[in-house]
Amino acid sequence: MATSGKIIEVKDLKKYYNRGAIKALDGVTVDINKGDVAVVIGPSGSGKSTFLRSLNLLEDPTAGSILFEGVDITKKKYTKAEDSTGRTVTVKVDVDQHRQKMGMVFQHFNLFPHMTILDNMTLAPVKVKGMSKKEAEEKALALLDRVGLKDRAGAYPIQLSGGQKQRVAIVRALAMEPDVMLFDEPTSALDPEMVGEVLDVMKGLAKEGMTMVVVTHEMGFAREVGNRVLFMDGGKLLEEGSPTDIFEHPKHPRLQDFLSKVL
Amino acid sequence: MIKIENFPRILPFLQMFKEGIGVTVLLSLCTVLIGFALALVLAVMRMSNFRPFLMLAHAFPKVFGFFERDKEGLKLDSGFLYHMGRFNPFSFLATAYVEIIRSTPVLVQIWIIYYGVFNAIKLPAFKLFGFIAFNRFLPGAVTLGINSAAYLCEIIRSGMQSVDGGQTEAARSLGLKQLQNLRYIIMPQALKNILPAIANEFVTIIKESAIVWTIGVADIMAAVNAVKGATYIIMEPLIVAAGIYFCLCFPTSKLIAYAERRMRRGDVR
Numbered sequence: 021m022a023t024s025g026k027i028i029e030v031k032d033l034k035k036y037y038n039r040g041a042i043k044a045l046d047g048v049t050v051d052i053n054k055g056d057v058a059v060v061i062g063p064s065g066s067g068k069s070t071f072l073r074s075l076n077l078l079e080d081p082t083a084g085s086i087l088f089e090g091v092d093i094t095k096k097k098y099t100k101a102e103d104s105t106g107r108t109v110t111v112k113v114d115v116d117q118h119r120q121k122m123g124m125v126f127q128h129f130n131l132f133p134h135m136t137i138l139d140n141m142t143l144a145p146v147k148v149k150g151m152s153k154k155e156a157e158e159k160a161l162a163l164l165d166r167v168g169l170k171d172r173a174g175a176y177p178i179q180l181s182g183g184q185k186q187r188v189a190i191v192r193a194l195a196m197e198p199d200v201m202l203f204d205e206p207t208s209a210l211d212p213e214m215v216g217e218v219l220d221v222m223k224g225l226a227k228e229g230m231t232m233v234v235v236t237h238e239m240g241f242a243r244e245v246g247n248r249v250l251f252m253d254g255g256k257l258l259e260e261g262s263p264t265d266i267f268e269h270p271k272h273p274r275l276q277d278f279l280s281k282v283l
Numbered sequence: 284m285i286k287i288e289n290f291p292r293i294l295p296f297l298q299m300f301k302e303g304i305g306v307t308v309l310l311s312l313c314t315v316l317i318g319f320a321l322a323l324v325l326a327v328m329r330m331s332n333f334r335p336f337l338m339l340a341h342a343f344p345k346v347f348g349f350f351e352r353d354k355e356g357l358k359l360d361s362g363f364l365y366h367m368g369r370f371n372p373f374s375f376l377a378t379a380y381v382e383i384i385r386s387t388p389v390l391v392q393i394w395i396i397y398y399g400v401f402n403a404i405k406l407p408a409f410k411l412f413g414f415i416a417f418n419r420f421l422p423g424a425v426t427l428g429i430n431s432a433a434y435l436c437e438i439i440r441s442g443m444q445s446v447d448g449g450q451t452e453a454a455r456s457l458g459l460k461q462l463q464n465l466r467y468i469i470m471p472q473a474l475k476n477i478l479p480a481i482a483n484e485f486v487t488i489i490k491e492s493a494i495v496w497t498i499g500v501a502d503i504m505a506a507v508n509a510v511k512g513a514t515y516i517i518m519e520p521l522i523v524a525a526g527i528y529f530c531l532c533f534p535t536s537k538l539i540a541y542a543e544r545r546m547r548r549g550d551v552r
């Protein structure tokens with residue numbers, strides 16, 4: 021693949037609604053490197069979800085480009101990319117294929133209610149990757165074991181608590197062996213006593229070196245686990261830096277204002 | 284007007300009524316099968332994501348890019364060209380089908396199909412199970428199937444749309460394609476939601492099947508007509524027919540309501 025450590029390169033990304041009357045994203049440029057835990061913070065309506073959802077094209081950007089592992093996934097058919105020797109080649113863009121490499125975890129879990137936990141986890145590996153049912157189940161059980169839910173494999177989502185559901189949602193995405201994990205406020209819909217168990221799973225992932233982009237209001241998590249913090253407001257990326265930079269020495273007045281309200 | 288002593292005069296026609304019940308039941312079953320299969324196809328067509336003008340724009344951005352982007356290179360989100368770009372011929376055809384069928388009388392449809400289409404296609408004139416005239420039964424079943432497919436399509440589509448959008452997002456984010464999403468995630472959840480409406484449609488089909496009598500299918504109404512022709516009594520055989528239809532429809536809807544309640548119960552785990 022193309023350049024060294026960059027796994028996602030976002031260039032001047034825009035997402036407009038109503039002919040530009042609403043600018044959910046107004047020119048965001050940022051690189052995500054391998055192993056990054058990038059935490060996106062900002063006030064409500066600042067475009068955090070839109071940004072995250074654009075990364076795997078759940079939102080169709082109005083303009084700009086997103087290079088995922090060197091391939092511009094906003095191009096619907098063909099795009100230019102560099103091969104391993106540095107030559108420019110034309111490659112076919114397959115959104116579904118790129119989505120497999122980006123796991124996504126949602127605020128409301130979005131588990132499939134008509135399937136058992138095990139079936140939730142094996143569906144995509146079997147149907148998308150063509151893995152054998154047996155292999156997929158073995159892997160799923162190993163993943164469930166990791167988050168302490170192996171004994172619930174046969175249960176249905178409705179039988180689980182919110183925290184358990186979210187842990188399943190995380191390992192369901194992991195079952196596809198993604199290169200990046202995207203989290204959109206994974207703990208916002210949880211009762212306070214369940215937030216910790218989900219954050220612990222995410223911390224574990226970060227420790228293992230998983231590349232993560234996390235939208236969250238958990239400033240503690242941002243400080244402790246993030247190696248980069250991105251502050252968004254009004255569809256723009258106003259400031260970014262290490263947790264120390266952002267929380268101890270915020271420069272932009274909007275960030276100072278935001279932090280004074282949430283901390 | 285209705286005389287009790289007239290009812291025994293219907294007795295000689297008992298066999299016709301029995302065969303008529305057989306025809307009506309079989310016809311309704313065939314109709315549901317044809318209708319449901321067709322409706323599934325139509326619903327998937329309407330939910331499909333086939334957009335040839337956008338595909339052109341993606342394949343030849345220099346020539347056809349205007350279907351997707353404005354002069355500054357921003358993606359369109361409204362206007363004529365935007366809607367052209369999103370034009371889906373499959374969806375258009377399916378929608379046209381549904382609207383035409385729902386806006387014309389079933390009597391007109393059945394006559395057009397019987398006298399028009401099946402005039403050109405000659406069907407073998409054998410008897411199914413010894414009493415069902417195949418060359419009349421099939422056009423009847425096909426027309427009723429075509430008709431109910433339009434209603435069932437709307438039911439299925441609204442059922443699919445009632446499934447939470449987060450389900451599709453989760454499925455797509457896992458890499459499932461749109462058809463896989465419909466098949467494994469949306470359909471199974473939608474079917475549960477729409478079972479009552481489908482059951483309703485099934486009962487409607489049983490009742491509306493009475494119209495096939497007009498193309499000479501020997502159903503329950505044909506028996507009524509035979510009595511009328513031979514004895515000049517009409518109210519009494521009609522009462523009998525109404526009773527038969529009631530006995531077919533009422534238990535059917537109760538049975539389905541019961542099955543539905545049981546499925547619901549299974550839901551609350």
Ligand SMILES: Nc1ncnc2c1ncn2[C@@H]1O[C@H](COP(=O)(O)OP(=O)(O)OP(=O)(O)O)[C@@H](O)[C@H]1O
Nearest residue numbers: 037042043044062063064065066067068069070071
């Ligand atoms: N489908 C849409 N149509 C019109 N406007 C939209 C649409 N989706 C999002 N927006 C607008 O885009 C802006 C950014 O929304 P977004 O959901 O990305 O914010 P957010 O930072 O995630 O907020 P929150 O913290 O509340 O989740 C908001 O002003 C929102 O109203």
Ligand SMILES: [Mg+2]
Nearest residue numbers: 068069070205
């Ligand atoms: Mg949001």
